[in-house]
Amino acid sequence: MPAKSKPKEEIEKVQDNLKDIKSKEGVIGYILRSSNSASIDLKDPTKIIDYAVLSATAFEAGQDISNTLEIGGANTIIVEGKETKVLLMTVGGSRLSVFMEKNLDHNKLCKDLDLT
Amino acid sequence: MSKDTYADALKNTLTEIKKICPDVSSSFIFKMDGVIVAGDSETGEETMEKTVNSFQSIAEKAEAIGGLQALLIDGEKGKVHLSRVNDMYLALAASKNADAIYLQSVTRVIVPTVLKLLESITPTPLQFEPSKQLIVDTLSGFFAGDSVQIDVEILTQWSQLLNRKNVDKVELEAFGGKKAECTVKEINDPKLKGKGIIRIPERISKTLEVKKGELVRVKPTGV
Numbered sequence: 001m002p003a004k005s006k007p008k009e010e011i012e013k014v015q016d017n018l019k020d021i022k023s024k025e026g027v028i029g030y031i032l033r034s035s036n037s038a039s040i041d042l043k044d045p046t047k048i049i050d051y052a053v054l055s056a057t058a059f060e061a062g063q064d065i066s067n068t069l070e071i072g073g074a075n076t077i078i079v080e081g082k083e084t085k086v087l088l089m090t091v092g093g094s095r096l097s098v099f100m101e102k103n104l105d106h107n108k109l110c111k112d113l114d115l116t
Numbered sequence: 117m118s119k120d121t122y123a124d125a126l127k128n129t130l131t132e133i134k135k136i137c138p139d140v141s142s143s144f145i146f147k148m149d150g151v152i153v154a155g156d157s158e159t160g161e162e163t164m165e166k167t168v169n170s171f172q173s174i175a176e177k178a179e180a181i182g183g184l185q186a187l188l189i190d191g192e193k194g195k196v197h198l199s200r201v202n203d204m205y206l207a208l209a210a211s212k213n214a215d216a217i218y219l220q221s222v223t224r225v226i227v228p229t230v231l232k233l234l235e236s237i238t239p240t241p242l243q244f245e246p247s248k249q250l251i252v253d254t255l256s257g258f259f260a261g262d263s264v265q266i267d268v269e270i271l272t273q274w275s276q277l278l279n280r281k282n283v284d285k286v287e288l289e290a291f292g293g294k295k296a297e298c299t300v301k302e303i304n305d306p307k308l309k310g311k312g313i314i315r316i317p318e319r320i321s322k323t324l325e326v327k328k329g330e331l332v333r334v335k336p337t338g339v
Contacts, residue, residue: 050180057177061170062189065196068166069142069209072192079174080188081181099181 007092014091015039017113021098027109028084028099031055035093042099051086054079055097058088078106122234126154129230133222134158139214141194144207145227148175149273150248153204162291165249167207169331171198199223202231246277247335250314254321254328264288265315266334268302274336285337288316290324297337 011034018030022041029042031052042048062077077088080102087098087106098109130143134156144155144164150172152164171187178184187198197208197219206227210219248270255265264286274283286300298320303309314334316326326332 047180050177054174054177054180058174058187061173062187064170065167065187065198066189066191068163068170069194069196071189071194071196071209074189074191076190078186078188079178079181079184080186081178082183082185084181086181 007094010092011094014096014113018098021109021112024104024112026101026104028101030099031095031097032091033095033097051097051099055086055088055095058086058097059095062088076106076110123154125234126230127157129227130154130156131158133226137210137214137218137222139211140208140219140222141211142207142209145201145204146207147204148172149246151246164207165331165333167198169249171205171207197223201228202235204231246274247333249331249333250312252321252326252328252330252332253308253313253315254318255315256318260317260319262317262320263299263301264317264320264334265301265303266313267309269310271300271302278336280336283336286334287337288314288320288324289333290326291331292325294324294326296320296323 011032015032018032018041021027022029028044029040029051031042032039033055040048040052042051058077058079062074066072066074075089079086079088083102085100085102085104085106087100087109089096089110098106098113100106100109126145130145134140134143142156142159142163144159145153146164146168147153150168152161152168155161155164171184174187175184185200187196189196191212194209194211195214197206197210199206201223206223208219208223250266255261266286271283275281284299285297288296288298303313303315305315308315314332316324316332321327324332
């Protein structure tokens with residue numbers, strides 16, 4: 001099994017991949033948040049706060065559900081709304097939330113992020 | 117069909133699903149207001165209530181994406197599907213290697229079909245016990261009194277659901293099993309409104325053996 005890349009390298013790689021992904025049709029934007037900084041790129045900046053609050057809540061509550069139902073640490077969390085969904089995952093200690101249209105294949109997006 | 121028969125039918129359905137697919141470790145159905153309708157025979161009530169509580173906290177923030185329709189968690193040892201079925205939600209936890217197609221047929225076909233079938237033979241709309249789980253905040257001091265305080269919205273909702281003019285007494289139950297019955301008033305501190313809190317006088321919290329920050333189940337008396 002190959003050794004895991006260091007968190008910093010992992011984040012740099014994801015940041016590069018995010019630049020390509022955000023231009024894809026159906027991707028609304030992303031929030032990449034570490035303990036002391038955040039990169040945000042959303043098509044509709046008026047939704048930054050709402051999306052950030054949703055992301056933070058989903059990370060915490062998703063982990064709580066994982067613990068309660070004993071499925072181990074959450075690798076990915078998908079929050080689906082009526083037309084939009086969010087893919088949440090932890091990358092190199094940072095929390096990544098990618099917002100997209102509901103019909104977009106989030107598994108493919110994970111592959112494009114090179115995280116699977 | 118009574119609500120008990122309805123819940124039993126759903127419970128049996130979920131238990132049978134679990135028997136057929138041992139990869140399913142837990143399954144239950146709940147309403148958006150937090151009321152648990154039915155769960156399989158092996159999933160504890162506390163597990164269901166904690167899950168529903170976490171789910172509700174996401175749902176409260178999900179308006180930005182048009183309301184919460186489903187939540188999927190891929191964990192290290194398993195996965196969780198929480199999906200909307202009619203006006204309810206089905207929660208299903210399964211092992212990592214569970215057959216995805218089977219899970220989809222359970223969430224999208226079997227359970228919705230059973231619900232539809234049950235509703236078609238139910239003459240009146242179903243009414244479930246309006247219990248809520250709330251976070252304890254203790255009231256101390258000379259003016260603490262003997263009444264607990266909860267959000268006025270919850271009291272109004274109960275009054276409407278139970279077709280009563282008002283709800284003035286509630287039953288509290290701690291996860292440890294201790295129960296208490298007491299009068300209820302609306303929360304008078306505006307900073308604490310709408311936060312899913314119940315303010316309990318210290319004396320009652322000692323009876324229930326609960327501390328600040330813990331959860332208790334609350335329901336109007338006589339239901």
